[in-house]
Amino acid sequence: MPPAAPKTIFHVDMDAFFVSVEELFDPSLKGKPVVVGGQRHERGVVSAASYAARKFGVHSAMPLRTAAKLCPQAVFVDGHPERYREYSAKVHEVLGRFSPLVEMASVDEAYLDMTGTDRLHGPPLRSAHRLHAEMKSATQLNCSVGIGTSRLIAKVSSAKAKPNGVLWVLPGQEAKFLAPLDVSDIPGVGKVMEQKLHAMGIQRVGDLARLEERDLEERFGKWGLALAGKSRGEDAGGWFDTAVGEDTAPKSISHEHTYNEDTADVESLQSTLMRLSEMVGRRLREGGYFARTIQLKLRYKDFTTLTRAHSLDQPTQLDTEIYEHVRRLFLHNWKRGTPVRLLGVQTSNFEMGPAQMDLLEPSRQQRWQKALAAADHLRDKFGESTIGLATGMKGGFRERIHENPAALPGKSGKKREGGA
DNA sequence: TCTGGGGTCCTAGGACCC
């Protein structure tokens, strides 16, 4: 078989996305050192920093208090996730004009498979510049575009194109492009891996490419093997290896909360767990997922963190059931009286639905889903207190379903069968 | 400096089964 023709992948990365969106809502921020993520004295980290703030050494993931010390004149702004989602959707829409294979990798970056679009859009560099211009006029936002034969090359080149630039790595030039870069420029190589590689005398990607693949595998296992491929510009192993646009269902849904001040008050700790359970449960229902594993996350004052999980016989998407298990895990593992910094609730191990559910006819399953969605809708409209949680939602809904199925929303005019 | 929140993937040990 002849070798497959090289792919053309775009990586589109919005420049200082959160900051730029905030500037659209408050133009007076333009040009100033801006820190998005919270107020200067708050517990938390920087979500994004403007280029003016970066000059002072401020960068994302840095504690807000540190940023305030480095750059006292910075303007601190709370994040607005709704705004970012709104603009992310606009970004997505623009990208869709250029390829049917668009994959949002996060709110502010995406991969496009542009293979074979030359006829329609012209050569890569020209379509990238058009994309860049259309993005600006449709969203008023700047982006950078990296072009390469793999996701990895596209990703690394968009980072090198920043800010507001386009960079194309020609097919065949991948290794040459990567060789002079620091190993930490490879996505997936963080602080720990970087230190290990430096300790081996490896600073640049070129050094890495010269190593024997076998040695890397021996030292770092699966990761070492992937790393060897990456040093040559290949999408070796893991998520990078999936086709662009391949839809991937979520593997876990979680919420967590860090207290502004640590607390050892059982009542407030439990009410936090309840709130988090409700948030998680709602998202399970929205997505139609049933989780079999429920996990508690608990972080103490000194930052020691533990996770405790429990797997159910029957998967669930009910707040009460999630809360019941997470509460038990909490009471069994919390050192009573010890101040808590963070609590988290995670669900995973998704399945289609509980066994009883599978046995129900589809119409009844749908009604069940709709009842839950209706309750969520009521909550949206009238507040969380409308639908009681503590008294056992499960029984309550069953009754409603049986009593008056026709009263449920979303009726499509189809004939409905009776209750139980 | 005093460390968010939402995710993914990998490793490693123990239980359990054949």
Next chain:
DNA sequence: TCTGGGGTCCTAGGACCC
């Protein structure tokens, strides 16, 4: 007596990303 070898599931923790 002194103890196999897989495969799979579960749990805990950690590196990493935006």
